[in-house]
Amino acid sequence: MADRLAPHFRRTALLITTTCLLAACSQFSSRPGATTFHNISARYNAYFMAEQDMMEAEFAMRKAFKEDYNQLLPILLPMDSLLSLPVKPQLQDAIKKASIVAEKHQNSKWLDNSYIILGKSRLYLGEWADGLEALRYVYANGRDENDKNNALILLMRAYIVRKDYSNALGVAEYLSQQPLNKSAVKDFYLTKAYLHQQNGEYLTSVAILEETFPLLKKSIETARIHFAAAQMYDRLGQYALANKHYRSVSKNRPDYDLGFYSSMNSLQNEVVLNPKKDLSSVGFDRMLRDRKNDDLKDRIYFTMGLLAEHRKQIPEAVAYLQKGAAASKGKNLEQKAYTYLQLARIHYESLENFEKSKAYYDSALAILPQQAPEYRLVADRKRALDSFVSQYTIVSTEDSLQKLARMNPAALDNKIDAIIEEKEKQRLAEEEKAKKALLAAQNANPQNNSPNLLSNGNERRWELYDPAQINQGKIEFKRTWGNRQLEDDWRRSSRPLRSIAGNNGNNAADSSASVAGTAASTGMKKGDPEWQEVHDLLKKNIPLTDQQFADSQKKKEDALYNLGKIYRFDLKESQRAIITFERVLADFPKTQYKDEIYYLLYLSYEDNNQNKSAWKDKLLSEYPTSTYARLVSKSTDAAGSANSGNPVKEYEAVYKLYTDGNFTKALEDIEQNLPAYKGSSMEDKFALLRVFLIGKVRGKEAYSQAITEFIRLYPSSIYLPRLKEMQELNSLSMGKR
Template sequence: MADQDLKEAEFAIKKAYKENYNQILPILIPLDSILALPAKPQLENAIKKTSIVAEKHQNSKWVDNSYIILGKARLYLGQWADGLEALRYVYANGKDEKDKNDAMVVLMKAYISRKDFSNALGVAEYLSQQPLSKSTTRDFYLTKAYLHQQNEEYLTSVAILEETFPLLKKSIETARLHFAAAQMYDKLGQYALANKHYKAVSKNKPDYDLGFYASMNSLQNKVILDPKVDLSSVGFEKMLNDRKNLDLLDRLYFTMGLLAEHKNNLPQAVEYLQKSAAANAGSNKTQKAYTFLQLARINYESLEKFDLSKMYYDSALSILPREAPEYKLVAERKRALDNFVNEFTIVSREDSLQKLAAMNPAALDNKIDDIIAANEKKRVEEEKKMKAAAAANTNGQPGNGPVLDLSQRRWELYDPAMINQGKIEFRRIWGNRVLEDNWRRSSKQMSSAANMVAAASVDSAAVEENREMKKGSDAWLAQHKELKSHVPLTPETLAASHKVKEESLYKLGKVYRFDLREDERAVTTFTRVLNDYPKTGYKDEVYYLMYLSLPEENPEKPKWKDRLLAEFPNSTYARLISKAPAKEGELAAGGQVREYEDMYKMYSSGDYDKALNSIENNMPSYKGSSLEDKFALLRVFLIGKVRGKEAYAQSITEFISLYPSSVYLPRLKEMQELGSISAGRR
């Protein structure tokens, strides 16, 4: 009876589990107490019944089986300690070898669910030396394949699965395992073997979704295996036209977008991905999130439309489930791109303004007139298109008002992609405007030269609809004057523009280095800082970051170290770079801990100068160790005690730039903000 309760519970858990076909399907359904909530009554009944056997019938031949069911039920409910204890009891006291082995298989799965791979491997090693029954062999193979899959050892995992398939009967579970095997072959780049298993899915009673994804992925591999195959002829059109696939159009267009990108047809890839985002409005937010991520990546890496990429990351993060494995990476990427777009926009703006300032007055006036004319022409064309579209909709059904093809166009406020496009268009025309009254007034400063240039779109009150603003008119002259006012034509405004550009270039290099992990672009940007501004105040740090960013085999790397030591021998960066990192084993972790304790005692007892000298002299030897940022944090506190507030603020800034992933960073940023507040009050 308890066994029947457990089977009913496992059926309910499988029913509650939602497959994510954007990820490799797990070979076994994870042990998850949230998934088990619908089955809680059955699991509690199983625990109650098996407890009776364990407590009152110790001589029964079913004691071992009862403890296995008891252990599994407790694991499903999240009662890990009690569940593991029950399974270990069977291993230690069981009378039947098969029951002991079955308990160890369940114990192995529990370890995998807790990411305790070392203990799971230990159990696997034990079971591999035992004579196992056919059913236990099957379960052991599946669990061991699951272990290697979760450890991202896909080649080993799929090899074990290949040995398991002869032991399995035709069922939806077997179809699911074939699909997981195919996905792992895809990951390994073995597309022909993947297609073999995708085709095996249809022979093992899959449900509709599983069969759909297997067929679609098989078509995808067919295109990859034969580059001459055209997307329109391979079979996707047939799947798109199948009424049964209406709820899966987003996934079909998504796959077609990936294949178009694989063929280096980026415009078509973007078109398909946008269709994916627009399909099945609101029905599959997880798929929409992955679509936005692909659009964000293409716009950043290939099209270099950074504003649009940032917007797509924003949209993806807003709908991506927090439990998704990509969520943390996407959140970090989004934050990095926020910083990148801000600094990149500033650099582009000042570059454009400075180029305009370098023109002679007549050329500048002509350039501004060309800009106004181009934007006027574009505005009028867009208005004509909107009127034509409205007229076409009205004429489609005379007397019944406008008719919209809802399958092709959705209301913008329901479509994050269209919302983001609207935001970008607004910023292109008006710049970064604060949410306030009278935001269109000409006294508001534009955010970039590109934005300033595009701002020649004239207020509708100034220009008659569908008519271009005439050159020399009052409206034209007002626009001309407005745009020209932002060009740095005086020595003072030009110097201010260069100062802003210098600082943003420096920050942009750090974003490349620390946030985006693009060392090559970081080196290019830092080189530009030094070339454009040879007297920059960031020179010592730029030398240090150039040294860090260049690969070890680059012959230029030692030169930056030499320049830093020669020009800034007493700087913090020179101290950090002057000694080689401690070799493995050269400075034991215990020794570092004792050193830290000694220095902290000096700090606690008020011997600040001695502690600070000791840390700064030895700081290079901690480089690369697990305690490096801990020593650096203590150094910040000591500088605050010894060298005053300005040096203290500078040391916090240095820490933030040198240790962007430190666990102490939130505390340092809070200290920095508090320092700024207190300074403002003074």
């Protein structure tokens, strides 16, 4: 019996022993044996695998991140959920493994580290609430001070990505008072430099980086941080210090592109620092000949264009930039967009060729990524230039027509005939030149006789693949033909109607000449019916009668007034707005916009300019009862009160008066506050409420005038469609009355 019971007793004893051991190894036990068991299990199982997943994911994201060397390189890798999509499985696995530590190894010293990985993974995936909660948990409940500091550094980085700079600064202030180990000091410095970089505080950022570089090892990451520091020194105008860091890039194992762009920027700074330096000695020609730079020629030409512009060599700058645009290949579309932007700016500011500037803005906007920092500004400027070119064309057209109208009849007929004759010669010469070029191209490449293919090195592409050429072609077509319907014989329908519209106002004869290019390829001769048809149609468009001249003057007056407002509000060019408004007053002394122009001139001058008070006095003396006079007279008091307050709260207070029926008091308050918010995002909202209040207090006539003033002052407001509907309804009601 005893022999048979012995195995049973042994099994029972083993079970009891195992149970005791498991109880001793509980995750809630603080005994040395239990904590050692859970430390080893957590570190070399779940946490190890989570850490490996995170390292693989970050390596892949860093490799996939596309650097834009035209922009300021971020000091730290952005936490972008789109960037993390390819590595989502690794990040989710890291969350799963880190959660095991939290669930089964509560007494492990790796618990805080696992929560940090869990929080970091969720931040990369865009799960901000859960990620921030995990990091805050470590700070509140962590057992190791180093882990708590690491969690706070990561939390600070998350705040920066969310542009919550006030909370990020609060965390930074706390961390600056804590004792940090060497690794944490490096991470903290980099994160704080990143904070100031993203907040536009470049001087503070580079000062922190200067303290950080001794802590960094040689690596490509260190190289790109040197590049970011150099870029910030560039923006601060400290080109010698920038070059010091550009040179440090090559000492830290950069990839080819990073090394190339650092060399390019360094060469650019050398030329700026040494104005007498000969561009031919810089080495651009050698870089263009280097086959390794075949894909980077666009950037070389772009830099050459910038330097030529810096030296006021505008034609050379345009030529280099055009070569850069032509050299841009598939993967360099972003560089092509920046080249187009540079060309657009030069044509606008230096050459004042507004149509070409608009065409380049159109081309840049077509290929510029929507997430680019400049996209919204470029889109706004493109819309402004659309309106600007339209109004500018009207002014230049009417100027040209009026110059022709002032000529005596015989001289005018001779002028028109001379224009037609000269343009006919040019057209025939261009046709002959085009035929010869086509024949030469066919002889050079007999296997491909297509005239629409352009050669670009070894690459051939259709002409219509180039957005700049498309837009330029549209402009040239519209200049010659105007807006045409799709119909038979479209070239002969109202040919001269747009003949002068393509002119920029510099030469009336040139504008009229564009019509002559519509003739048949056989050519026209004076006395032919077709010649006389073109002559008569050109002459018909010239304002020869008093009424036609008055209509032309009215078009010119309205267009100049609109140009001034576009300069003032859309293009933010106060000086050009002042010149344009003063031209309206000089050319049209009885203009209907006089009181508003006085007000806009008052707004356009700086506060310390004596002309500001002069236009205010002129407005108050000539139009003392106008709306603009009331706005000006109250602007000083409003600037002192409302500017120091909250516009949202001010609006809510006035709107409450409106809803309570206290219309008179609400109107007084809004007319006092409105000038203080000139140029703010709330301005048109205040102005809209003012229109409603005027309708309640001052009657239909004043209400109609207020609507008209709103439409003039806020042409791009989101409330404009509503105001136009109100204007139509008000007109109908006044008509019935």
